Amino acid sequence: MTHPINLSVRDTALQISSGRLSAEALMLSCLATLAERDPDVRAWQHLAAQAALGTARLLDTSNQPKGGLAGVPLGIKDLMDTADMPTEYGSPIYAGHRPKLDAAVVAKARSLGAVFPGKTVTTEFATFHPGKTRNPRSPAGANHTPGGSSSGSAAAVAAGMVPVALGTQTAGSIVRPAAYCGVVGYKPTHGLLPLAGIKPLSPSLDTVGVFARTVDDAAYTAGALMSDPALMEAAQQPAIGSLKVGVCRTPHWQRADEDTRAAVQVAVQTLQKQGVQVHEFELPTACEGLTQAQIDIMAFEAAAAFEAEAQSNPSGFSPAFARFLQAGQAVGAVRFRAALALAEEARTAFQCAVAGFDALIAPSTEGVAPVGLEATGDPIFCRMWTLLGTPCVHLPTGLGAYNLPVGVTVTGARYADIRVLAVAHHLENLL
Numbered sequence: 001m002t003h004p005i006n007l008s009v010r011d012t013a014l015q016i017s018s019g020r021l022s023a024e025a026l027m028l029s030c031l032a033t034l035a036e037r038d039p040d041v042r043a044w045q046h047l048a049a050q051a052a053l054g055t056a057r058l059l060d061t062s063n064q065p066k067g068g069l070a071g072v073p074l075g076i077k078d079l080m081d082t083a084d085m086p087t088e089y090g091s092p093i094y095a096g097h098r099p100k101l102d103a104a105v106v107a108k109a110r111s112l113g114a115v116f117p118g119k120t121v122t123t124e125f126a127t128f129h130p131g132k133t134r135n136p137r138s139p140a141g142a143n144h145t146p147g148g149s150s151s152g153s154a155a156a157v158a159a160g161m162v163p164v165a166l167g168t169q170t171a172g173s174i175v176r177p178a179a180y181c182g183v184v185g186y187k188p189t190h191g192l193l194p195l196a197g198i199k200p201l202s203p204s205l206d207t208v209g210v211f212a213r214t215v216d217d218a219a220y221t222a223g224a225l226m227s228d229p230a231l232m233e234a235a236q237q238p239a240i241g242s243l244k245v246g247v248c249r250t251p252h253w254q255r256a257d258e259d260t261r262a263a264v265q266v267a268v269q270t271l272q273k274q275g276v277q278v279h280e281f282e283l284p285t286a287c288e289g290l291t292q293a294q295i296d297i298m299a300f301e302a303a304a305a306f307e308a309e310a311q312s313n314p315s316g317f318s319p320a321f322a323r324f325l326q327a328g329q330a331v332g333a334v335r336f337r338a339a340l341a342l343a344e345e346a347r348t349a350f351q352c353a354v355a356g357f358d359a360l361i362a363p364s365t366e367g368v369a370p371v372g373l374e375a376t377g378d379p380i381f382c383r384m385w386t387l388l389g390t391p392c393v394h395l396p397t398g399l400g401a402y403n404l405p406v407g408v409t410v411t412g413a414r415y416a417d418i419r420v421l422a423v424a425h426h427l428e429n430l431l
Helices: 009-018 023-041 049-061 104-111 151-158 175-181 215-226 258-273 290-305 307-312 319-353 383-388 417-430
Strands: 044-047 074-077 118-120 164-169 184-187 207-212 244-247 277-280 359-363 392-399 405-411
Touching: 009 023, 009 215, 023 044, 023 049, 023 151, 044 151, 074 104, 074 118, 074 151, 104 164, 104 215, 118 151, 151 164, 151 175, 151 207, 164 215, 175 184, 175 392, 175 405, 184 215, 184 417, 207 215, 215 392, 215 417, 244 258, 258 277, 258 359, 258 392, 258 405, 258 417, 290 307, 290 319, 290 383, 319 383, 359 417, 392 417, 405 417
Parallel strands: 074 164, 244 277, 244 359
Antiparallel strands: 044 118, 164 207, 184 207, 184 392, 359 405, 392 405
């Protein structure tokens, strides 16, 4: 019999809804893994074990209809407001902060029956100053970064503490930690999941997404949160027939190390063996300068978003975050508007260029997780896609240096999330 913690998210919800599986027993199993692994991994900022068990028991005894995430243990990034747990945004400025309401995506998950063991670690205000989390895939005695900013969510899923967790991405904060920790990370098309109740960093870029063990778990969970049955079934379709996939090495290909280049090649060869048409994909000229534009937009909007904290408690910022805000102030309105205009033109050009492809394969990171916990790695291969607003699925493809995971990003046109997830699932099954 399959251990309950190893069931897919959809099977978990189905079995709990039908009474064949106890939500309390599942939560006890997750909490046991958490107690064993988290002293080393440190994925959780706040734990609510007793409250989670209480919620699970109520699910087991309730005669009310149960939702699509019934009893599913779900990690919540500590950038997202929760009415029943502290929300500290990775900053001492908000130590002990208790919001009055859940973030919209948290409220939706709660209404669907998900159970929250606690809040997962985020870097400071979802930027680059790392939290306490360690990479659960790092060899014993080594300290490789779990990435950021959604470090706790990625690590909690990778360590088997929860099957799925929520995160956010403004530069590379879903794809990069998913890559470093060896799990699936799904960043939907910008705007498909609500941002209400999530500490803003850069509204033009901030995107809610999901970490999971499989593409199906990610698609099912995100689809449930979007009330989108088609998205929930994106990875349940029969094997795709004739596919045309592009390989986008991006303008930063020279920064990809041997492990990342090998991961892209593995993905390409795997698809080609199945008769998939694979072609090199060149970005339109209008996409030149996207990385710098993303940096400018993110920094400028962050400086505006944190004006209140900068006035009331600037000493609460880390030196790195203070420098980041200063860089944002230096961007200026003229450069900011130019970056927004470039992004808009690039989105239009990209939509036209990618129209003939089912999906694209691209690098996720420069290589495996770097050694050291003082930084979270460079999001160089993610910034462009975040600014374009495209759906991105990080898919693990194998192991690189130190036996750490590597993988690729599957992306495509905006709002083509179902197709991108289906292609990622198809590749996942072939690997």
